[in-house]
Each structure stands twice: as structure tokens, then as C-alpha cells.
Amino acid sequence: MARTIVITGGTRGIGSALARERLRRGDAVVAVARDAALGRRFVEEGGDRAGFIAADLSTVAGTREVAAELADRHPVIDALVLGAHSMRPGRHVTAEGLEATFALYYLSRHVLLHALAEPLTRADRAVTINLSGAGMTAGRIHWDDLQLTRGYSATKANLQAGRANDLLGVAFAEEHPGISTVAYNPGFVDTRPYTGMARPYRALAELAAAVAAAAPERAATALSALIDEPPPGPFAARKRRGSGNRPIDTTGPTYDPGTARRLDAATRDLLAGLDAVSR
Ligand SMILES: NC(=O)c1ccc[n+]([C@@H]2O[C@H](COP(=O)([O-])OP(=O)(O)OC[C@H]3O[C@@H](n4cnc5c(N)ncnc54)[C@H](OP(=O)(O)O)[C@@H]3O)[C@@H](O)[C@H]2O)c1
Secondary structure (H helix, E strand, C coil), X not given: CCCEEEEECCCCHHHHHHHHHHHHCCCEEEEEECCHHHHHHHHHHHHHHEEEEECCCCCHHHHHHHHHHHHHHCCCCCEEEECCCCCCCCCCEXXXXXXXXXXXXXXXXXXXXXXXXXXXXXXXXXXXXXXXXXXXXXXXXXXXXXXXXXXXXXXXXXHHHHHHHHHHHHHHHHHCCCCEEEEEECCCECCCCCCCCCHHHHHHHHHHHHHHCECHHHHHHHHHHHHHCCCXXXXXXXXXXXXXXXECCCCCHHHXXXXXXXXXXXXXXXXXXXXXXXX
């Protein structure tokens, strides 16, 4: 049966390969990203079942607008794949005053998931897949400085957001047990060029990708299997292995429910603070 799949970051890299794979299988696919020209090409090539929403998900306001448009156009959403991400070599602050990696890589995913819980709940076997570094234990939540105003590094910001995404899955699944929530690590996938990386690292990463990374189509096949057959239970973590997936142990501190609830509460406070300022 044709399903409705929403993919943030569905115009490049892993998201693009998955979007095309799902169109081939007969689903309706909506990609969300900034580059309108790439979006137009996706719709032209994809035909009637391909949709695109141009948006910058690094602001809460922009993310909420996308969520409202999606919920309005699609009363039932079968799969929400969260893949929008961009690397930045230095600390950047969004128009809403938030550190950009935190805002895009974690906060927009929190906002979208919760805002789309209703259309997801209406689906037969809804699944949400959060593409991140699931299973990694490096990095931590900087509770006293979530915006990393002190000692910033791109690695620190990405690792914090990665751990936050793991915890997001746990807290969301607790609140919405009827939706299958998956924290996902696609492994090393060749999505060159790495335009957001600082120069020496970029050259090294691109060399490594040429030698060792998997083609995005492999990751798309693995992700597609999770859309077709969501893992049992409200929450699971998976890592790509070849064109398939292996389970990640979720019993350790990375997925601790108490820590997940704490981050969820801190995130809601932060969002409420932004709302108070914009009123
Ligand atoms: N590739 C890997 O080896 C690897 C490994 C582990 C985890 N992951 C995770 O997998 C996901 C996808 O990675 P990828 O390598 O496929 O990424 P990618 O090729 O860089 O694609 C990123 C996508 O996100 C969109 N995007 C970037 N900034 C955005 C913004 N502010 N608002 C809306 N959309 C935005 C981009 O389109 P626009 O630029 O047009 O906005 C693009 O469609 C990421 O979450 C990444 O952390 C990847």
C-alpha cells in the first residue's frame, strides 16, 4: 500500500537516495530542505507523488511553519525521517539566538516530531527514524551551557546533538508508544562534498569517504527496510550494516529514561522561553 513519507534533508545524500527509493516503490514522498532549485528538480523527476517544502529548519519558527503545512496537507504520515543537517566549522548563532548545530541537528527534530505526532498516530504502523550517531557514547549534554558559549568546537556541538537525539527518541517513545521511534546510525556514507567542514579536515574526510564509505543507495536500502518493517516496541536503535541493520543495545546511560525526561523538560523550557520573547 502506498504510504506518505516525510524526509527532512531529502534532497541530498542519504535523504535523497531514500526519497528516490521510496518513490520507486510507489510511496508519496515530501522532502524538506533549503535549496529550492534542488527541490524543484526532485519534484520534476519524481512526478505526482513527489513534494518539496523549502525551509530553513535551523529556526523554531521555520520548523513550526513546515510542521503546520505538513499536518495540513497530510492528515496521515506513515514515516518521518529526520536527516537535515549541515556541518559548520565555527560557532554560529541563529536569528533566534541559539547555537546553530543545537538548533538544526537537535531542536528542530524535537519540534517536528512533537508537532507531527497526530498525523503519525493516525497511520497504521508509523515509524520515525532519527539519522544521527546512535550507539556512539562519545560526547555529552552540557546541561549548564546547552548553547556551548564556552569552549566551542564543531565536534563538541555535533556530539552533544547526537546524544540529545538519542535521548529525544527515548522521551518521545515514552509519550507516544503507538509510534515506532528509531534512533539510527547510518555508518560512514559517501555524501561528498563536505562543504561545511574546515579545510584540512575536509580533504581528509573526502579521501576517507572515497576509500571507505558506503554509497547512499546502500543506506537507503537499509532505511527502507525499517520503513517497511518497523522494529517492535515503541523505541529501538539501529546501525546500518551493509544494506541491512543491526540492533544497538539501549540499556546503557546513553538511553537512560530519566536523563531523557530531563532533556525533554529542559527543551520545553527553552522553547517556552523563546515563545515568551517573541510575544
Ligand atoms: N554521511 C554519513 O557518513 C553520516 C554518518 C552518520 C550520521 N549521518 C547523519 O545522517 C543525516 C544525513 O546525512 P548526509 O550525509 O546524507 O547529509 P547531507 O548529504 O549533507 O544532506 C543534508 C541535507 O540536509 C539539508 N539541510 C541542511 N541544512 C538545512 C537547514 N538548515 N534546513 C533544512 N534542511 C537543511 C540539505 O539540503 P539544503 O542544503 O538544501 O538545505 C540536505 O538535503 C545527518 O543527520 C547526519 O548527521 C550521516
